[in-house]
Amino acid sequence: MGDREPHTADAAPDVFDVLIVGGGPAGLSAALNLARARATVLVIDAGRPRNAATLRSHGFLTRDGISPLELRKLARAELTAYPTVRMLDRTNAIALSQVDAADGIRFSATISSHGSGEPATVVARSAVVATGLRETLPAIPSLRGFYGMSLFSCAACDAWELQDRPLALIGETPDLPTRARLIARWTDDLTVFTNGAVVVDTVEEAELAASGIVVERRRIDDLEGDRGSVSAVRLADGTRIAIEGGFVRPHWDPALEFLAGIGVDRDHEGHLLVDRSGRTSVAGLYAAGDAAAPGPQQLIVAAGQGARAAAVLIHDLVGVRTAH
Numbered sequence: 001m002g003d004r005e006p007h008t009a010d011a012a013p014d015v016f017d018v019l020i021v022g023g024g025p026a027g028l029s030a031a032l033n034l035a036r037a038r039a040t041v042l043v044i045d046a047g048r049p050r051n052a053a054t055l056r057s058h059g060f061l062t063r064d065g066i067s068p069l070e071l072r073k074l075a076r077a078e079l080t081a082y083p084t085v086r087m088l089d090r091t092n093a094i095a096l097s098q099v100d101a102a103d104g105i106r107f108s109a110t111i112s113s114h115g116s117g118e119p120a121t122v123v124a125r126s127a128v129v130a131t132g133l134r135e136t137l138p139a140i141p142s143l144r145g146f147y148g149m150s151l152f153s154c155a156a157c158d159a160w161e162l163q164d165r166p167l168a169l170i171g172e173t174p175d176l177p178t179r180a181r182l183i184a185r186w187t188d189d190l191t192v193f194t195n196g197a198v199v200v201d202t203v204e205e206a207e208l209a210a211s212g213i214v215v216e217r218r219r220i221d222d223l224e225g226d227r228g229s230v231s232a233v234r235l236a237d238g239t240r241i242a243i244e245g246g247f248v249r250p251h252w253d254p255a256l257e258f259l260a261g262i263g264v265d266r267d268h269e270g271h272l273l274v275d276r277s278g279r280t281s282v283a284g285l286y287a288a289g290d291a292a293a294p295g296p297q298q299l300i301v302a303a304g305q306g307a308r309a310a311a312v313l314i315h316d317l318v319g320v321r322t323a324h
């Protein structure tokens with residue numbers, strides 16, 4: 001493919017071996033490995049990564065502490081060495097559908113680029129879904145201002161920097177006790193804030209108390225702090241509980257509306273069900289990263305899943321079965 005924009009309206013659509021929806025670590029890693037297997041690849045990316053709120057990413061071998069933006073920039077720079085990869089930024093997949101066309105074409109996508117008029121159509125022999133997750137934080141007025149700065153959602157990613165401080169875990173879901181036990185690995189001063197939600201039963205509360213973890217059931221009025229650095233949780237009755245950081249349990253929602261026309265299997269939370277190699281229940285459709293079950297993970301895991309899906313996709317196209 002050259003540098004042309006995809007055709008619009010009634011012109012013949014551009015054909016790719018693989019369409020990748022989502023240009024995060026999962027999608028870009030799939031693109032790199034597919035390009036190296038001589039596939040023509042179109043990556044479309046809306047440009048709203050899950051970790052956009054944070055300044056530093058941790059735990060990615062050779063890149064510990066890198067800014068998320070820089071990680072993406074490096075990945076994209078590597079892709080420019082491969083002429084069969086085409087990137088469309090600020091572009092959304094609106095609908096993906098299955099087709100049964102000549103030349104092995106199995107998918108047709110309607111895509112829309114920010115600022116350009118008409119939606120366009122592209123077609124591909126295979127597709128990889130790497131769209132990550134949409135996050136909805138608990139409705140606490142100032143929470144967004146601290147998220148990614150001193151409040152995080154992934155203990156494996158960010159607890160090291162917060163260790164041995166008084167920490168909060170804020171959430172409204174029944175998995176709070178499990179998350180609390182994990183976070184207690186990094187601090188012996190942890191308070192679980194349920195914000196009035198009935199999600200921790202008395203047995204769980206007693207178990208947490210035995211580990212020195214406090215459960216605070218009162219509603220939260222707001223958080224206090226300065227320039228992204230949280231200093232207290234203020235409860236609805238005016239009580240202030242001092243903290244120096246912590247974790248939030250967002251609601252995670254795989255934003256997969258564009259797959260509405262494809263009957264692909266999902267788990268009870270909406271994540272795409274895949275086999276251990278990233279194959280979904282639909283032939284030719286693969287998934288990698290946070291969009292695939294079990295959902296939220298880490299950058300290096302997403303990148304690894306993208307690489308594995310790419311390898312398996314090529315094996316499937318050629319018709320060989322391997323250890324993957």
Ligand SMILES: Cc1cc2nc3c(=O)[nH]c(=O)nc-3n(C[C@H](O)[C@H](O)[C@H](O)COP(=O)(O)OP(=O)(O)OC[C@H]3O[C@@H](n4cnc5c(N)ncnc54)[C@H](O)[C@@H]3O)c2cc1C
Pocket residue numbers: 021022023024025026027044045046047048049050051052053054056057058059060091092093094130131132133147148152153154157158255258288289290291296297298299300302
């Ligand atoms: C605050 C925070 C801090 C984090 N810190 C770390 C850390 O330190 N270390 C770590 O390993 N992990 C960290 N993570 C987790 C990490 O961000 C994710 O695991 C990782 O980004 C998942 O990669 P992905 O490629 O699956 O999805 P993403 O990186 O979210 O990329 C998905 C891309 O797909 C695009 N997209 C979505 N829908 C469409 C569509 N319909 N059409 C086109 N494009 C679409 C999105 O805009 C986005 O650009 C953090 C997460 C958060 C929220």
